[in-house]
Amino acid sequence: MKTDELVLLLATGVEPVEPHPVGRRHAVAVGVGLLGAGALMLILLGLRPDLAEAVRRPMFWIKLAFVAGLAWASLLAAMRLSRPGMGLAWVPAALAAPALAIWILGAFVLAGAAPAERPGSVFGTTWTSCPWLIALLSVPAFVALFWAMRGLAPTQLPLSGAAAGLLAGSLGALVYCLHCPELAAPFLGTWYLLGMLIPALIGGLLGPRLLRW
Amino acid sequence: MTEQAQSDSNEERLRQSLLRGRDGDAVAYHGFLKALSAHLRAYFRRRLGAWPDEVEDLVQEALLAIHNQRQTYDAGQPLTAWVHAIAKYKLVDLLRRRAGRERLTDPLDTVPDNAAELFSTADGEAAEARGDLHKLLAQLPDRQRLPIVRTKLEGLSVAEAAIATGMSESAIKVGVHRGLKALAALIGGER
Structure with missing residues (x-):
């Protein structure tokens, strides 16, 4: 087939495109991911028993804001990377901000604590399971987001996979907040971050294979 | 006209045709794809000097990719950046596939790659794709x-x-x- 024939074929009877495909696919994936994580959390882990009391503590909301900030920034990253030629622009700064904020808060907590209390605020009581459970809860969002991106056009595949993975991880962590008893900033800045980085790393490794088009 | 100015005026014309084409205007869209194929051909020919046979196949592959992904173009984004990212992606993809079979130097290293060049050069001579x-x-x-x-x-x-x-x-x-x-x-x- 000559190129002119192909051009004619593509243009003939061309249908109007549906608007906002990038936002729509990501919205669907985020919704599916949150519902999936919620179901997994309720079935496997359960809500934290003192949730009604915990929501009265400011640190509970600071923790949610930290995770939601990362989710928002990684959503922007994933959406930009789904469009060829968009680049990340200022999004890396938006990604770094929540992490820096929780580390600064954590440094103050550690500095103000008695030496004997410091290990407790870093390790809490659940550090061995926390990152793995966040990674587990991120699985539905991970699958849904890779589906969303496969229908779009990422050209930087490792980076796009990592952004989708980080978004999945932060959505998993958001739901995990309803189960997890830990509220100390040093704990969050270590184990929550690690839990979110596990799917980001896996996403970065799988990106070139799964997102190729 | 300088390369940049030539590129800018081509870009605005192409951008309008693409946007009209996305609303279902087949004539405008045909004009967009036709002009684009000449730009892509010039861009790929410069970078595939050692494999002229591959040029037309890659032009067709890139045209199909651009058509299939036309909804991912953001009207507020420079069209050059969008087309260049897709063209370069398809070029690198081809080179990777070929690299499995033969050793080669990456033409992206030997030809300076800039997005403005894309719309300032055109090659209307279509060869037969293999x-x-x-x-x-x-x-x-x-x-x-x-x-x-x-x-x-x-x-x-x-x-x-x-x-x-x-x-x-x-x-x-x-x-x-x-x-x-x-x-x-x-x-x-x-x-």
Whole structure:
């Protein structure tokens, strides 16, 4: 087939495109991911028993804001990377901000604590399971987001996979907040971050294979 | 005119045609793809000096990719950046596939790569592509092949194609959409 024939074929009877495909696919994936994580959390882990009391503590909301900030920034990253030629622009700064904020808060907590209390605020009581459970809860969002991106056009595949993975991880962590008893900033800045980085790393490794088009 | 100014005026014209084409204006869209294929040909020819045979296949592959992904262009974004990212992605993809078979130097290293060049150079001389899309089209299942043949080659409307094939109108639209994506995958996979 000559190129002119192909051009004619593509243009003939061309249908109007549906608007906002990038936002729509990501919205669907985020919704599916949150519902999936919620179901997994309720079935496997359960809500934290003192949730009604915990929501009265400011640190509970600071923790949610930290995770939601990362989710928002990684959503922007994933959406930009789904469009060829968009680049990340200022999004890396938006990604770094929540992490820096929780580390600064954590440094103050550690500095103000008695030496004997410091290990407790870093390790809490659940550090061995926390990152793995966040990674587990991120699985539905991970699958849904890779589906969303496969229908779009990422050209930087490792980076796009990592952004989708980080978004999945932060959505998993958001739901995990309803189960997890830990509220100390040093704990969050270590184990929550690690839990979110596990799917980001896996996403970065799988990106070139799964997102190729 | 400088390369930059030439590129800017071409870019605005192309951008308008693409946006009209996305609203369903087939004439504007035809103009967009036709002009774009000349720019892509010049861009690829400069970078595939050692393999002139590959140029036309890659032009067709990039055109299919651009058509299939036309909804990912953000109207507020420079069109050059969008087209350049896709063209470069398809070029690198081709080089990677070839690298498995032969040692080669990366032409991206030898030819300076900048997006402005894309729309300031054009090459209207289409060579024959080696990979034949008609053959690839024949490999598609009927539910994708028939909608493409009826609406895209014979020029029937979606409604007419639905009657001619006995398929529903939405099945025709889905068939065209998925068929062109499958075709793009076949082109990429066969080399």
